[in-house]
Amino acid sequence: MLLRRREDLVCQQVVELVSDYLEGALSRSNRKRFEAHLRVCPNCTNYLEQMRATIRATGTLTPDDLSPEARAELTDLFRNWRGEGS
Amino acid sequence: MASDEPLPDAHTSTGWAPTLRTMDPATENDVELLSRLRDGDEAAFVTLVTRYNGSMLRLARTYVPSAAVAEEAVQDTWMGVVRGVDRFEGRSSFKTWLFRILVNRARSAGTREPRDLLLTDDSPAVDPSRFDAGGAWARPLESWETDADDRLLAATWSGRLRDALGELPPRQREIVILRDVEGMDSGDVCDVLGISEGNQRVLLHRGRSRLRAALESEFESRGR
Numbered sequence: 202m203l204l205r206r207r208e209d210l211v212c213q214q215v216v217e218l219v220s221d222y223l224e225g226a227l228s229r230s231n232r233k234r235f236e237a238h239l240r241v242c243p244n245c246t247n248y249l250e251q252m253r254a255t256i257r258a259t260g261t262l263t264p265d266d267l268s269p270e271a272r273a274e275l276t277d278l279f280r281n282w283r284g285e286g287s
Numbered sequence: 288m289a290s291d292e293p294l295p296d297a298h299t300s301t302g303w304a305p306t307l308r309t310m311d312p313a314t315e316n317d318v319e320l321l322s323r324l325r326d327g328d329e330a331a332f333v334t335l336v337t338r339y340n341g342s343m344l345r346l347a348r349t350y351v352p353s354a355a356v357a358e359e360a361v362q363d364t365w366m367g368v369v370r371g372v373d374r375f376e377g378r379s380s381f382k383t384w385l386f387r388i389l390v391n392r393a394r395s396a397g398t399r400e401p402r403d404l405l406l407t408d409d410s411p412a413v414d415p416s417r418f419d420a421g422g423a424w425a426r427p428l429e430s431w432e433t434d435a436d437d438r439l440l441a442a443t444w445s446g447r448l449r450d451a452l453g454e455l456p457p458r459q460r461e462i463v464i465l466r467d468v469e470g471m472d473s474g475d476v477c478d479v480l481g482i483s484e485g486n487q488r489v490l491l492h493r494g495r496s497r498l499r500a501a502l503e504s505e506f507e508s509r510g511r
């Protein structure tokens with residue numbers, strides 16, 4: 202998103218910059234403006250915290266366990282491969 | 288091994304750790320397991336499969352129309368790994384190498400839109416109706432601080448979050464899976480998917496924003 206200089210960020214811009222902020226991809230001056238906005242805006246502070254909570258929650262999702270059938274099938278494939286190779 | 292698969296640079300050094308055959312396979316690191324896999328050790332293979340298969344299936348599903356095709360792509364990938372294990376030289380982590388093979392295979396198994404449609408989703412992170420004419424929040428945004436315990440968070444929300452992840456556009460979903468579910472760093476993700484850091488950030492932003500919105504609506508529907 203293009204930002205005009207020397208102008209305060211509004212909330213609608215801040216929410217589009219959250220990922221760049223979390224990724225450390227904002228320029229120094231934009232990071233300062235972002236952080237200056239957070240200091241005076243409890244809503245955007247909550248928004249940033251909600252995004253962090255979302256990322257943490259996503260990180261707790263675990264893949265489905267491998268079914269015994271699928272494991273057996275892969276093991277068979279492996280045995281076949283090893284048999285061919287030796 | 289098919290020619291579309293990434294091969295490590297020949298000039299890089301390998302940096303193999305010594306093999307510890309007495310170790311419990313479940314706690315062995317990938318490099319040790321690969322070393323045993325080269326010797327045809329089935330237990331090492333099973334341990335690697337157990338470790339990564341679920342993640343691979345989830346990633347593969349973002350490319351192909353059915354679970355059965357995803358399983359084929361994953362199986363195909365494992366066979367590519369055992370046949371090509373001598374060519375893995377440790378330039379990237381095993382996981383990055385594995386996922387690159389998988390993505391290449393799943394992409395050719397699936398039918399996907401061309402890469403230049405990468406950034407067509409330019410929907411805003413937050414519904415514009417939430418802001419007033421000056422771009423400020425029209426009504427206060429709730430704090431989620433009271434739900435700060437991550438385990439509680441996961442137990443309460445994981446169903447909704449899982450659904451929302453499944454509903455993301457595929458390109459957003461693959462990146463959210465790799466970054467936030469698998470915990471890979473951005474450099475590895477760009478390597479696996481063959482995209483730029485900038486494109487990755489845009490897609491990650493869209494995906495994470497949608498997941499946040501899904502959780503927020505879940506909260507509101509529960510009348511918090």
Ligand SMILES: [Zn+2]
Pocket residue numbers: 211212213215238242244245246424
């Ligand atoms: Zn604000």
